[in-house]
Amino acid sequence: MFNRLALFTRLPARIRLLNHVSSTSSRGFSQAKFVLPRPHGKSFAHRSELKQAKRIVVKLGSAVVTRGDECGLALGRLASIVEQVAMLQNQGREMMIVTSGAVAFGKQRLRHEILLSQSVRQALHSGQNQLKDMSVPVLEARACAAAGQSGLMALYEAMFTQYSICTAQILVTNLDFHDEQKRRNLNSTLHELLRMNIVPIINTNDAVVPPPVPNSDLQGVNVISIKDNDSLAARLAVEMKADLLIALSDVQGLYDSPPGTDDAKLIDIFYPGDQQSITYGTKSRVGIGGMEAKVKAALWALQGGTSVIIANGTDPKVTGHVITDIVDGKKIGTFFSEVKPAGPTVEQQTEMARHAGRALASLLPEERGEIICCLAELLTEKKDEILSANRKDMELATATGRLSQPLISRLSLSTAKLNSLAIGLRQLAVSSRNSVGRVLRRTKVANNLELEQITVPIGVLLVIFESRPDCLPQVSALAIASGNALLLKGGKEASNTNKILHQLTQEALSIHGVADAVQLVSTREEVEDLCRLDKLIDLIIPRGSSQLVRDIQRAAKGIPVLGHSEGVCHVYVDVDASVDKAIDVVKDSKCDYPAACNAMETLLIHRDLLRTPMFDQIIDLLRAEQVKVHAGPRFASYLTFSPSEVKSLRTEYGDLECCIEVVDSMQDAVDHIHKYGSSHTDVIVTENENTAEQFLQQVDSACVFWNASSRFADGYRFGLGAEVGISTARIHARGPVGLEGLLTTKWVLRGEGHTVADFSEQGSMKYLHENIPVPQGTLN
Numbered sequence: 010m011f012n013r014l015a016l017f018t019r020l021p022a023r024i025r026l027l028n029h030v031s032s033t034s035s036r037g038f039s040q041a042k043f044v045l046p047r048p049h050g051k052s053f054a055h056r057s058e059l060k061q062a063k064r065i066v067v068k069l070g071s072a073v074v075t076r077g078d079e080c081g082l083a084l085g086r087l088a089s090i091v092e093q094v095a096m097l098q099n100q101g102r103e104m105m106i107v108t109s110g111a112v113a114f115g116k117q118r119l120r121h122e123i124l125l126s127q128s129v130r131q132a133l134h135s136g137q138n139q140l141k142d143m144s145v146p147v148l149e150a151r152a153c154a155a156a157g158q159s160g161l162m163a164l165y166e167a168m169f170t171q172y173s174i175c176t177a178q179i180l181v182t183n184l185d186f187h188d189e190q191k192r193r194n195l196n197s198t199l200h201e202l203l204r205m206n207i208v209p210i211i212n213t214n215d216a217v218v219p220p221p222v223p224n225s226d227l228q229g230v231n232v233i234s235i236k237d238n239d240s241l242a243a244r245l246a247v248e249m250k251a252d253l254l255i256a257l258s259d260v261q262g263l264y265d266s267p268p269g270t271d272d273a274k275l276i277d278i279f280y281p282g283d284q285q286s287i288t289y290g291t292k293s294r295v296g297i298g299g300m301e302a303k304v305k306a307a308l309w310a311l312q313g314g315t316s317v318i319i320a321n322g323t324d325p326k327v328t329g330h331v332i333t334d335i336v337d338g339k340k341i342g343t344f345f346s347e348v349k350p351a352g353p354t355v356e357q358q359t360e361m362a363r364h365a366g367r368a369l370a371s372l373l374p375e376e377r378g379e380i381i382c383c384l385a386e387l388l389t390e391k392k393d394e395i396l397s398a399n400r401k402d403m404e405l406a407t408a409t410g411r412l413s414q415p416l417i418s419r420l421s422l423s424t425a426k427l428n429s430l431a432i433g434l435r436q437l438a439v440s441s442r443n444s445v446g447r448v449l450r451r452t453k454v455a456n457n458l459e460l461e462q463i464t465v466p467i468g469v470l471l472v473i474f475e476s477r478p479d480c481l482p483q484v485s486a487l488a489i490a491s492g493n494a495l496l497l498k499g500g501k502e503a504s505n506t507n508k509i510l511h512q513l514t515q516e517a518l519s520i521h522g523v524a525d526a527v528q529l530v531s532t533r534e535e536v537e538d539l540c541r542l543d544k545l546i547d548l549i550i551p552r553g554s555s556q557l558v559r560d561i562q563r564a565a566k567g568i569p570v571l572g573h574s575e576g577v578c579h580v581y582v583d584v585d586a587s588v589d590k591a592i593d594v595v596k597d598s599k600c601d602y603p604a605a606c607n608a609m610e611t612l613l614i615h616r617d618l619l620r621t622p623m624f625d626q627i628i629d630l631l632r633a634e635q636v637k638v639h640a641g642p643r644f645a646s647y648l649t650f651s652p653s654e655v656k657s658l659r660t661e662y663g664d665l666e667c668c669i670e671v672v673d674s675m676q677d678a679v680d681h682i683h684k685y686g687s688s689h690t691d692v693i694v695t696e697n698e699n700t701a702e703q704f705l706q707q708v709d710s711a712c713v714f715w716n717a718s719s720r721f722a723d724g725y726r727f728g729l730g731a732e733v734g735i736s737t738a739r740i741h742a743r744g745p746v747g748l749e750g751l752l753t754t755k756w757v758l759r760g761e762g763h764t765v766a767d768f769s770e771q772g773s774m775k776y777l778h779e780n781i782p783v784p785q786g787t788l789n
């Protein structure tokens with residue numbers, strides 16, 4: 010392909026109208042995944058609706074198409090864009106491209122011709138094959154366009170041919186839109202091309218249009234003057250009743266002030282009437298249009314019923330999927346919408362939370378404790394309202410049938426659960442009095458130079474949780490106790506319950522004027538989009554299925570994630586186990602709350618216990634509790650008629666199911682846990698203290714228990730008051746993450762004009778580094 014592309018720079022300079030149809034056009038229909046058209050006249054209200062876009066215009070700005078030296082085309086970038094357009098076309102969408110680049114392509118060719126001509130003349134004139142002081146004159150843009158248009162189109166044609174898609178070239182000027190007959194002809198031509206599954210490539214006919222005025226920008230050889238295609242793309246989108254216009258430029262989108270300035274922030278959604286709130290910067294490095302022209306064109310298209318997104322088409326990190334991501338509804342660039350939400354955007358919510366969170370952190374420990382106690386009281390006082398909202402969520406979840414039984418169990422609230430929550434919160438309120446500002450270490454660095462290490466909040470936490478509305482007050486209380494701002498994203502299946510619990514949380518916070526410190530995201534924000542807010546969020550804590558946690562860990566590129574992806578917990582029944590203890594531990598670990606992440610998923614049995622009364626009693630217990638048993642490979646080999654063999658020894662069932670596997674020894678059990686476990690919680694049942702201690706020392710999990718149910722792996726049961734989750738990470742916090750896990754530290758140094766020079770060989774001071782005892786509970 011690239012050998013073929015190399016030939017295009019030698020094509021004759023001519024302008025052509027290409028209505029090319031070949032046999033390959035029919036193949037596009039067979040590959041298409043039909044996308045239903047929608048009535049035109051109203052733009053999409055939300056990004057998530059962009060998946061419905063049938064007819065799409067992609068506008069490629071000059072900076073996207075041209076190379077960094079502004080002479081020639083960015084072939085790799087262009088090939089990536091063509092691949093995405095082809096993919097969408099083959100899905101059954103109708104794609105159109107408005108492109109720049111003819112001037113750049115022509116300029117490259119003309120410069121080459123001029124330099125070659127000058128070198129030949131100079132060689133003939135001097136009699137030597139030596140080049141001296143050759144300069145290229147200013148190239149007139151229309152001549153460049155004439156020289157480059159055919160090569161540009163041939164390039165597009167070759168690239169799209171790789172995907173069995175035909176293209177057609179259309180060159181237009183303003184006169185084509187002002188003349189009614191020409192306008193109708195243009196409209197008819199485009200509709201016919203789309204009907205035949207051909208991608209129209211549209212450009213202004215820069216070979217005949219007048220140069221831009223005033224202040225011609227043709228000054229110097231490295232400047233390209235390309236006629237503005239923003240208004241052309243907007244006009245075509247409206248004329249053709251396009252659903253979506255994607256305008257690719259060299260900036261991420263629209264900013265509230267010129268990009269690159271200190272306070273510039275990317276605008277996620279831009280609404281008509283917001284023009285006064287932004288300041289425009291200079292135009293792109295190439296082309297004659299600036300961001301102001303793009304905004305005007307976008308608003309004009311929006312008014313005509315076409316949705317618009319302005320995004321970056323030059324960033325190598327996203328260029329390969331920017332168009333398809335936009336159509337998938339991902340948060341990229343600036344989305345122009347006529348529907349303004351009633352509440353703040355998620356970015357505004359995060360800023361509000363951060364500001365109020367700093368005020369929360371500055372409160373006295375007793376004041377933060379008062380807020381938590383107030384929330385605990387509200388949970389019991391308003392229990393009828395909470396349970397009523399929860400019943401609505403339960404009824405809807407049951408009616409739709411979209412949730413599995415474990416998730417429905419997690420969704421359900423009861424008076425007992427609310428009372429338990431209130432008790433945990435009061436416990437947390439007491440422990441919170443010795444959290445933020447606690448002095449961990451005090452060192453006398455030198456005379457009159459003292460250093461302290463103190464605990465401080467992490468900043469802004471994002472907690473994403475599924476089905477578990479009881480998670481909201483727990484996590485909120487921990488954030489309050491640790492002085493952290495909190496952003497909550499709950500599942501829509503618990504929307505009614507979450508709403509009232511958040512209202513109660515803000516009511517409690519308001520007693521000290523920090524109601525905004527905890528925010529509930531209720532917009533249509535995708536989890537993946539929230540994970541990209543690395544400038545606003547300091548830590549993400551997922552609470553939900555293993556799939557949710559894995560998705561968040563993949564999506565959160567620049568934000569640390571605290572949590573565990575799976576809860577594959579083991580109970581190992583040793584040869585020296587007590588029958589009664591084994592029965593009690595296995596029953597509680599599996600049957601107390603099967604949907605919990607700390608429930609037993611695999612039961613490991615010592616080989617010598619097979620065909621013993623203890624083994625029979627364990628099997629009878631599981632049968633009585635209606636636990637479905639899956640046999641591990643070794644266990645299955647001992648049985649004539651075995652239960653269904655397990656598909657994977659790493660399965661988290663989250664229900665009344667478990668796997669049984671046979672091991673030869675305690676060490677064999679440890680090896681199995683390390684190979685198939687998730688480092689969450691693992692248990693040994695034995696009366697042999699030496700065996701137990703070896704197990705406790707060797708198993709590398711966040712929680713390791715001896716003769717105790719795996720269900721004890723919980724912040725409340727550990728005395729932490731509450732937990733934000735259980736972490737299986739090896740750094741920061743591990744196991745049930747309570748108050749301590751939501752704090753970090755900072756170093757405070759107090760001196761009297763000390764300088765490092767004072768401690769040099771010629772200085773007058775010496776380091777002492779004496780540790781100063783810190784009484785427990787000392788606050789800074």
